[in-house]
Every structure is written in structure tokens, then in C-alpha cells.
Ligand SMILES: Cc1ncc(COP(=O)(O)OP(=O)(O)O)c(N)n1
């Protein structure tokens with residue numbers, strides 16, 4: 001299983017629209033330079049060749065910065081690249097993914113706002129559990145709403161690192177960390193930016209929240 005220290009800090013997630021037009025690699029590199037520890041490649045397209053090419057580019061960047069690449073939804077791609085995986089409730093079995101990717105792989109599971117899903121994910125071999133959305137999310141407005149109280153309960157009941165996701169920005173992230181989140185997963189508030197320099201500044205600011213908590 002992954003070293004616990006790896007699973008703390010900023011968890012950056014890519015977005016194909018925000019990072020279109022040649023921004024994927026420079027903006028991701030800025031996020032990693034600013035301290036992102038995990039990077040999720042989240043691309044819902046069916047262009048397998050482009051997905052493979054982009055994921056390989058992201059893996060190279062992650063290796064350079066000592067960060068961990070996670071593939072969203074696609075266990076086969078994660079296995080092909082020997083990287084981590086994030087699965088939602090409709091994305092296939094965590095236990096099967098663990099068997100496919102092996103003991104060392106970081107595998108996360110979406111638990112929406114339900115403790116029971118986190119307990120099940122833990123039984124199936126997840127490395128972390130993700131709750132959210134915590135705030136209004138521009139990226140996924142319909143995601144079920146989770147509360148800060150749920151974070152505290154989950155922290156006490158589930159022996160895995162907890163990811164908080166959904167509408168997280170620099171103004172609302174601190175209470176999530178104070179109440180038990182080991183990682184905050186961010187798309188819009190990190191990557192909806194006019195320049196790579198601004199992405200790096202934001203990543204540094206998110207990462208600094210973990211130093212004081
Ligand atoms: C870290 C993290 N948490 C939750 C999700 C959401 O996964 P899912 O419910 O499968 O939704 P999609 O992202 O696939 O649309 C995530 N991707 N990452």
C-alpha cells in the first residue's frame with residue numbers, strides 16, 4: 001500500500017475544457033511546481049490514442065515532481081501505465097481494480113456523502129475515500145452534497161485518508177482540512193486561470209493550508 005505521507009495535500013484534477021488549447025501540460029506542470037501531490041487525469045472523451053498520449057505526458061511530469069498520477073474511470077489505462085486509479089460508484093469494482101493494479105497502486109473511490117460507501121470501499125481495498133461535493137461545484141453541480149460533520153465522523157470511523165471534493169477554493173478549503181480531510185481535490189478554482197503562473201500561485205496557496213493544519 002502507498003506510504004501515508006503521499007496522500008496529504010493538494011489533489012489537482014484535470015478538466016478537458018479548462019485545459020484545452022495546449023494548456024494541459026503547462027498548467028499541470030504549474031500545479032505540480034506549486035506543490036500538488038496527486039494529479040488525476042479526468043477526460044471523458046473516447047479518443048483512446050489521445051488519452052494514452054496525454055496520460056503518458058502527465059506521468060512524465062508527475063515523475064519529475066515526485067507526484068502520483070491517478071487515472072479517472074479507466075482501470076485498463078491505469079494498468080497500462082502502471083499508475084493509480086479513481087473509481088466512482090458506476091465505474092466498476094474497487095476489488096477488481098485492486099487485483100488488476102496490485103498492492104502498491106493508489107486507488108480511490110467516490111463515496112458521495114455516505115459513510116457506508118466509505119466502509120465498503122475500505123473493505124474492497126481502496127487507498128483513499130472521497131466525499132463531496134462540499135460546496136457548489138461549477139464542474140459537477142449535481143453531485144450529492146456532503147457536510148463537514150460527515151468528514152469528522154468518517155475520520156473517526158474509516159482508517160483511510162479522506163479526500164474532500166466539490167467547489168473547493170482558497171476561501172473555503174481550510175475547514176475541510178481542520179475537520180479531517182487529508183487531501184482537497186480541486187478543478188475549477190485551480191485551473192480556471194489566465195496563466196500558468198496563476199495556477200502555480202494558487203497551488204502554492206492550497207498547499208500552504210496543509211502546513212498550518
Ligand atoms: C478525488 C475524486 N473524488 C470524486 C470523484 C468523482 O468520481 P465519479 O463519481 O466517478 O465522477 P466522475 O469524476 O467520473 O465524473 C473524482 N473524479 N475524483
Ligand SMILES: Cc1ncsc1CCOP(=O)(O)O
Nearest residue numbers: 137139140143166167187188
Ligand atoms: C468530479 C467531482 N465529483 C464531485 S464534485 C466534482 C467536481 C470537482 O470540481 P470543482 O473543483 O470544479 O468543483
Ligand SMILES: [Mg+2]
Nearest residue numbers: 073087088091
Ligand atoms: Mg467516474
